[in-house]
Amino acid sequence: MIEEAVISRVLSGALRTGGDFAEIFAEDKRSSSAYLDDGKVEELTSGRDRGAGIRVVVGDTTGFAHTADLTEEGLTAAARAAAAAARGGDGGTRVVALTRQEVPRGYEVQTYPEAVAKADKVELLVQANEAARSEASVISQVAASYADSHRRILVANSDGLMSTDDAVRTLFSVSCVATGDTGLQTGRESVGHTVGFELFDLHDVQALASRAAARAVTKLSARPAPSGEMPVVIASGGGGVMFHEACGHGLEADLVAKGASVFKGRVGESVASPLVTLVDDGTMAREWGFFAIDDEGHPAQRNVLIQDGMLSDYMWDLLRSRKEGRGSSGNGRRQSYQHLPMVRMTNTYLLAGHDDPEDIVASTDSGVYVKHLGGGQVNTATGDFVFGMTEAYLIEKGEITEPLREGNLIGNGPQVLQLIDAVGNDFAMGPPGTCGKDGQGVPVGDGVPTLRVQRLTVGGTAS
Amino acid sequence: MDDLDDLLEVGDRVLARARGGEQVEAVVIRGVDTEIKVYEGEVESLSSAQSQGVGIRVILDGKQGFAYAATLDDGSLAETLSEARDNASFGTSDEFQGLAEPDGVPIPDLDLYREALVGYPIDRKIEMALELERAVRAADPRISGIESAEYVDSRFEGAIASTTGVRNAGRETSCYLSTYAMATEAGETQTGFGFSVGREPGDLDIAKVAAEAGRRATRLLGATKPASERMTVVLDPWVTAQFLALLGYTLNGESVLKGRSLFAERLGDEVAAPIVTLVDDPTDPASFTATDTDGEGLACRRNVLIAGGTLDRFVHNAYTARRAGTCSTGSAVRGGFKSTPGVGTQAVTLLPGGRSQAELVSDVGEGLVVQDVSGLHSGVNPVSGDFSTGAEGLRIRGGELAEPLREFTIASTLQRMLLDVSAIGNDLEWLPMSAAGVSIVIRDVTISGT
Numbered sequence: 001m002i003e004e005a006v007i008s009r010v011l012s013g014a015l016r017t018g019g020d021f022a023e024i025f026a027e028d029k030r031s032s033s034a035y036l037d038d039g040k041v042e043e044l045t046s047g048r049d050r051g052a053g054i055r056v057v058v059g060d061t062t063g064f065a066h067t068a069d070l071t072e073e074g075l076t077a078a079a080r081a082a083a084a085a086a087r088g089g090d091g092g093t094r095v096v097a098l099t100r101q102e103v104p105r106g107y108e109v110q111t112y113p114e115a116v117a118k119a120d121k122v123e124l125l126v127q128a129n130e131a132a133r134s135e136a137s138v139i140s141q142v143a144a145s146y147a148d149s150h151r152r153i154l155v156a157n158s159d160g161l162m163s164t165d166d167a168v169r170t171l172f173s174v175s176c177v178a179t180g181d182t183g184l185q186t187g188r189e190s191v192g193h194t195v196g197f198e199l200f201d202l203h204d205v206q207a208l209a210s211r212a213a214a215r216a217v218t219k220l221s222a223r224p225a226p227s228g229e230m231p232v233v234i235a236s237g238g239g240g241v242m243f244h245e246a247c248g249h250g251l252e253a254d255l256v257a258k259g260a261s262v263f264k265g266r267v268g269e270s271v272a273s274p275l276v277t278l279v280d281d282g283t284m285a286r287e288w289g290f291f292a293i294d295d296e297g298h299p300a301q302r303n304v305l306i307q308d309g310m311l312s313d314y315m316w317d318l319l320r321s322r323k324e325g326r327g328s329s330g331n332g333r334r335q336s337y338q339h340l341p342m343v344r345m346t347n348t349y350l351l352a353g354h355d356d357p358e359d360i361v362a363s364t365d366s367g368v369y370v371k372h373l374g375g376g377q378v379n380t381a382t383g384d385f386v387f388g389m390t391e392a393y394l395i396e397k398g399e400i401t402e403p404l405r406e407g408n409l410i411g412n413g414p415q416v417l418q419l420i421d422a423v424g425n426d427f428a429m430g431p432p433g434t435c436g437k438d439g440q441g442v443p444v445g446d447g448v449p450t451l452r453v454q455r456l457t458v459g460g461t462a463s
Numbered sequence: 464m465d466d467l468d469d470l471l472e473v474g475d476r477v478l479a480r481a482r483g484g485e486q487v488e489a490v491v492i493r494g495v496d497t498e499i500k501v502y503e504g505e506v507e508s509l510s511s512a513q514s515q516g517v518g519i520r521v522i523l524d525g526k527q528g529f530a531y532a533a534t535l536d537d538g539s540l541a542e543t544l545s546e547a548r549d550n551a552s553f554g555t556s557d558e559f560q561g562l563a564e565p566d567g568v569p570i571p572d573l574d575l576y577r578e579a580l581v582g583y584p585i586d587r588k589i590e591m592a593l594e595l596e597r598a599v600r601a602a603d604p605r606i607s608g609i610e611s612a613e614y615v616d617s618r619f620e621g622a623i624a625s626t627t628g629v630r631n632a633g634r635e636t637s638c639y640l641s642t643y644a645m646a647t648e649a650g651e652t653q654t655g656f657g658f659s660v661g662r663e664p665g666d667l668d669i670a671k672v673a674a675e676a677g678r679r680a681t682r683l684l685g686a687t688k689p690a691s692e693r694m695t696v697v698l699d700p701w702v703t704a705q706f707l708a709l710l711g712y713t714l715n716g717e718s719v720l721k722g723r724s725l726f727a728e729r730l731g732d733e734v735a736a737p738i739v740t741l742v743d744d745p746t747d748p749a750s751f752t753a754t755d756t757d758g759e760g761l762a763c764r765r766n767v768l769i770a771g772g773t774l775d776r777f778v779h780n781a782y783t784a785r786r787a788g789t790c791s792t793g794s795a796v797r798g799g800f801k802s803t804p805g806v807g808t809q810a811v812t813l814l815p816g817g818r819s820q821a822e823l824v825s826d827v828g829e830g831l832v833v834q835d836v837s838g839l840h841s842g843v844n845p846v847s848g849d850f851s852t853g854a855e856g857l858r859i860r861g862g863e864l865a866e867p868l869r870e871f872t873i874a875s876t877l878q879r880m881l882l883d884v885s886a887i888g889n890d891l892e893w894l895p896m897s898a899a900g901v902s903i904v905i906r907d908v909t910i911s912g913t
Contacts, residue, residue, distance in 0.1 A: 064509065177722055259607065377838045384837075406851070410870055
């Protein structure tokens with residue numbers, strides 16, 4: 001993307017006014033998407049985002065500027081702006097010698113999206129539409145979406161680091177509406193992996209569409225969800241968003257450092273039921289939150305956050321770990337070259353336990369079985385968090401019975417983690433997610449085995 | 464509009480390459496953004512960013528294609544146009560597909576641009592952020608930390624030109640201060656935010672931001688989880704605005720035509736309490752999202768959506784209007800230059816009533832004030848109408864604010880909530896989103912707690 005000699009000169013120039021640290025993050029991302037709705041292929045979109053973000057750190061202050069101009073002139077101007085923003089004094093000359101790091105990719109893409117005919121992408125949409133509509137006559141609307149991205153990044157900094165990554169992501173989703181006497185209901189399914197077009201060798205879009213349609217149809221006969229505290233069983237593969245919200249964000253070192261986390265100062269303490277071992281793992285090949293290097297050039301890592309209920313560590317980016325005199329954990333990520341990196345999750349999951357998932361349900365007298373989770377949100381300072389249920393059922397006398405309408409569940413992270421009293425042996429990753437923090441979205445994965453929380457508040461309307 | 468000529472000229476260069484029989488539209492934007500975050504008396508980060516881009520839409524034989532690029536040189540424009548043209552060939556032909564055509568509605572002059580922001584020195588912006596942080600700390604001795612204190616501004620310039628005769632350009636400035644504060648007492652922490660928005664730094668009110676964040680955080684200290692029951696709730700303006708923005712989805716022409724709106728067949732019906740008049744008016748310069756033209760270059764206009772409880776109108780862009788056999792309401796919205804225009808409400812508000820929030824609380828007698836909600840994207844389904852969100856707030860006892868409450872949900876359906884609105888306050892406030900806030904009272908909402 002940029003010549004090594006140019007990078008060295010730009011970084012040296014960025015430090016001329018006395019910066020402690022300078023970094024170039026260059027990105028060249030090509031995206032394409034296709035969208036079918038209402039029986040019609042509505043649009044195909046292609047785009048290219050290419051540029052570099054430069055940050056200069058002086059003391060505790062970071063200056064940042066970005067440019068779409070990757071020539072030496074463009075980069076130098078951005079470096080100057082970043083240095084001015086960081087307000088250094090007189091730094092003299094520092095020579096930056098770069099050492100190119102080769103980090104293994106971890107996965108070889110088989111079919112790059114650029115090499116696939118647009119007609120083949122459109123054909124997938126058409127197949128999904130037909131499959132969803134043929135699932136049931138009450139399916140009244142179907143939207144299907146295909147999207148791919150090919151993102152190449154280069155990170156170089158004044159510590160001499162220089163590294164690159166090349167990642168392809170492919171995503172497919174189907175949303176259905178079913179219409180009945182009870183009104184409209186929706187069902188959505190998505191699949192996404194950090195792979196090329198071979199995604200569709202592994203996943204059948206027609207089956208995906210049928211599942212989305214079936215979810216909408218099921219909910220036509222759903223009754224209002226209950227209101228109040230009760231046992232909640234979360235299904236394997238339905239999504240690990242509960243852990244993402246209940247403690248994932250609270251274990252991000254930037255929030256911890258500001259005292260904005262209920263988990264501050266709790267490393268080495270019991271923060272969860274002994275059944276809980278929680279991992280954040282950027283090395284999980286093919287998963288949605290997978291990469292070779294993070295957006296600060298640090299190789300992806302597998303980090304155990306909670307081991308048998310004990311808090312082992314937070315997640316770290318470069319700035320926070322430098323301050324603490326330790327290494328980054330490979331969690332420095334950003335949405336694009338136009339953004340500063342911060343601490344972000346990758347693929348966050350609960351390790352499998354020993355319980356038989358059927359026994360978990362059978363031993364629950366009454367409660368709610370959440371088969372498919374929606375998004376969520378957390379206030380890390382108080383620990384209160386919510387997550388949505390997009391497919392859920394009542395549990396009555398140990399059996400899964402009637403479907404429930406949608407709603408949020410609410411709990412307090414540290415309390416809910418202690419209330420996990422069963423963890424199944426049936427681990428599965430959930431659908432791809434986009435995690436939002438401070439206005440930036442990044443791709444993340446999550447997964448759980450079947451598990452039970454003794455007590456969680458279900459936010460329905462039925463008493 | 465002199466200095467926007469170069470943007471229009473980029474659009475002209477794209478249109479000059481249009482071929483016979485095809486419609487071409489180019490959206491060209493340019494922006495300068497500044498973001499200053501401070502922490503414990505120091506600048507934590509200062510970002511200054513310039514961005515630009517072009518989005519090109521091609522329609523040929525009723526098929527639409529789109530492409531975008533962040534560079535505006537001739538080679539890039541030609542490549543982007545040709546990519547959009549190629550993309551169009553894969554679309555399904557639709558007789559209603561087509562670009563907007565000028566409809567004679569004059570473009571309002573809204574005065575959304577301030578030279579005062581453009582020339583404002585960076586040092587003074589930094590000083591505002593630092594002063595905000597100090598003011599929040601001083602707001603109350605229980606303020607234990609400040610998760611964020613920031614100053615953000617943006618200057619935006621955009622032009623749109625099409626082969627159907629649309630050709631206009633505009634520019635605007637905006638800025639805001641915001642903070643997220645923590646209050647701690649007896650080992651328990653609560654949070655509260657505050658913000659102030661304007662077109663230029665002089666519009667921003669540091670004292671208000673600090674007081675609001677301090678009040679919101681401290682008044683929740685000692686909050687407990689309530690028992691589950693049904694009660695009357697007073698939604699704070701901030702919560703009402705989020706509710707209105709969601710409601711906008713159900714009233715957009717695309718949702719209606721595609722069978723995703725619960726109000727699809729209900730024009731002329733009483734869908735809300737008679738005191739509810741809902742207006743979408745991006746031509747109100749006081750609104751944060753005010754704009755003179757929509758995402759297709761047509762003049763924005765004031766649209767009354769619900770009049771005295773009766774569903775009066777849906778919002779449309781050129782495509783949905785054509786398909787519905789009506790006229791565009793100037794409601795094409797786009798998320799920057801990287802996407803095609805959709806349809807949406809742009810600045811919705813309820814017509815305010817005559818009572819202050821304190822008077823509404825007094826009238827309610829027994830109930831709950833909802834200060835904030837969470838999980839709107841995960842627990843509200845605007846297609847089915849199911850509504851369930853996390854919430855925090857204060858109990859109302861004997862017409863007065865009483866103990867704080869947290870970790871509960873409020874639930875109903877969008878349909879019922881509109882019918883259950885029993886009072887609207889006089890505290891209308893434009894917020895940094897596409898809706899205005901005002902206190903409203905809603906009966907019979909389910910509270911889920913213990």
